[in-house]
Amino acid sequence: MLAEIITIGDEILIGQIVDTNSAWMAQQLNNAGIRVKQISSVSDDRQHILTALAEAAERAGIIFITGGLGPTKDDITKKTLAEYFGVGMVESKAALNNVLRIFEKYKRPLLEVNRLQAEVPENCEVIVNKNGTAPGMWFNHNGKIYVSMPGVPFEMMYMMEEQVIPKIKTLFKLPVIIHKTILTVGEGESFLAERIADIEDSLPTHIKLAYLPKLGQVRLRLSGYGENESLLRKEVNDYLSKLVERVSDFVIAEEDIPLEKAILNYMTEKGLTLSVAESCTGGYISHLLTQHAGSSKVFFGGAISYSYELKESMLGVKNETLWQYGAVSEQTVSEMVEGALLNFKSDYAIAVTGIAGPDGGLPDKPVGTVWIAVASAKKMVAKKFTFGTKRQQNIERSATMAFFMLNNLLKDDEK
């Protein structure tokens, strides 16, 4: 079954808000076995909405519409839908009761404009909005289904989860869609593609492989489409195992999670602890770790040693090391990581020092030169990288490679 999503409103078209609703809806629909064919954002313009509806109905069996249901004059979704279906408007008792309930709850006087929220196209089946006054609407028209919902995320989400998706499931026998993702780090998209070319070529037409690259990381995603869930799951898993085996040196996780979360999961399971000594990444590695709930089980914290002085006082880097070899050197990063282990008393430590740019480059150390070290009680590894000239990217790449090196050290220590 194919679906389309149409979002109505100017906020998205002027770039004032990012359309997160559609991604969320697409995820829910895919999980339910409904493929989204197209997502369109259109303006609060009658003719434009009419055209978008007609175009979507040519491609898909079910059309989801969000936005444009507010009480103000610029919201024209309802009357445009009535025009599209060629029907008039009626007051819905269910929608009116819901409006009255909400105004009573907040003890606010009901204005005429609020009462108008209960008016709906006469061919619609009202979806009661538990979290707001604008009703959701379900239409059957010429063999297609149209579902109109408010653009306010939590109102829409509740309707989708509690009412719309369950209703679709009772009406249609949906195909099974299974997505499986591997997270790889340390090898480029085209090199991975070459390594797995024969596996990719051998995929049946109902299983697709996608490459999702992101600064130093590539996700490989298999998507299987079928009827029999257990059969399909086995088939997708078999191909997944082949992929994992082929590129095992670069696989960090066999699920769709962020890199640092994969490391936190592993270290939590093993009862291991981590601290950091961050110079050019300036807190970014710590931030990535601590954005995840439960990170405190693994992560003790560490030093943001941006200045020479703090490298000495917080990490015990020797003054002569800094002056002889410079802050961006194997010697300094080694003393930083050893200092973190010693001072912060964790099982593992990460240290990063580099020139993030755009200024501060030297003839022998251009912008983008970064030294990264990881260490445990058993072993220390330090490596030099030469990234590019963009500060933000150098910071992100440094964090990715630091986690990759830590992952490899964890694997080594396990042997």
Added chain:
Amino acid sequence: MLAEIITIGDEILIGQIVDTNSAWMAQQLNNAGIRVKQISSVSDDRQHILTALAEAAERAGIIFITGGLGPTKDDITKKTLAEYFGVGMVESKAALNNVLRIFEKYKRPLLEVNRLQAEVPENCEVIVNKNGTAPGMWFNHNGKIYVSMPGVPFEMMYMMEEQVIPKIKTLFKLPVIIHKTILTVGEGESFLAERIADIEDSLPTHIKLAYLPKLGQVRLRLSGYGENESLLRKEVNDYLSKLVERVSDFVIAEEDIPLEKAILNYMTEKGLTLSVAESCTGGYISHLLTQHAGSSKVFFGGAISYSYELKESMLGVKNETLWQYGAVSEQTVSEMVEGALLNFKSDYAIAVTGIAGPDGGLPDKPVGTVWIAVASAKKMVAKKFTFGTKRQQNIERSATMAFFMLNNLLKDDEK
């Protein structure tokens, strides 16, 4: 002039990624005086892409296409564009040189699949991709312009800013649009609206005011539309001054820059230095500061003291303070901020300790309880906040309020 944006790729349609590219592009285009009529996300499907291109060309004069330009088999944008224009493919010398340059730089062998990245439809004008191997492409066809760019955000952004928008500006006389933004912190949207209601009501129809709220911050943006740039600029600036005067207590910057950048600018100018002691923000404050080039002039670094032990060893928080009052308390945050000033020898310090959640709440300290302190040699201020239950939001709000408190302390100390 009307534009449309088409994003190609299944990632958005299955909800794996949120389409942030389109919002960014829409913003840039609006700033340049180009209105976006529709944004569409379509699948990596030949027929679907062809239809989307034709539909967009009926509505708009310029069509931006992102995604589907990778070296792998699932990326079909280039050959589908060639089919749409009814032309063959040729190897572009400029694109090939760019691919060679990048492979040389990273000292990687060139694969056949990489060389294919230099092939483009023969009617295209190549836009060289400084940050990647996939070329951007500019087409003129039946009086419409088509611009195809990679979906990797920083590759696309660089092309848009440096090449595409400047080129459009040389080809078309665009209307003058002037945006002016004030950054406010510490007061809600509706309260600000009430304070400036009379100024808002007095705006002429060609100047619009928008409220752009974001966790604890509200940007007020004036957008003026006209023909005469200098006249319009004066008019917008006059209204801006009125707004600034009215809500001056909350204005951090009279330009559209991030909060922490406004603080860095001020401290750089005054020659002041800063260090941090971060617990629940876990490096986020440091990361916000250090993502800006030149931050090392102001920012020394500091402690990510996630554990009790590191609060003691790095910041000198007393063991009895932690046990008597807890890690989330006025006493602890005060000792943290004083410890940062003392140990890291900066003019100013920020300390944050709190319960980011979703777990770890206590009866008297629910999730979202955060203590923030800022200090200079002259003065220390500590304040308690009660945010919500969402971890990421609590971290962001804590950082925003920490910067707001530091801003107020800087202003106070100046008096």
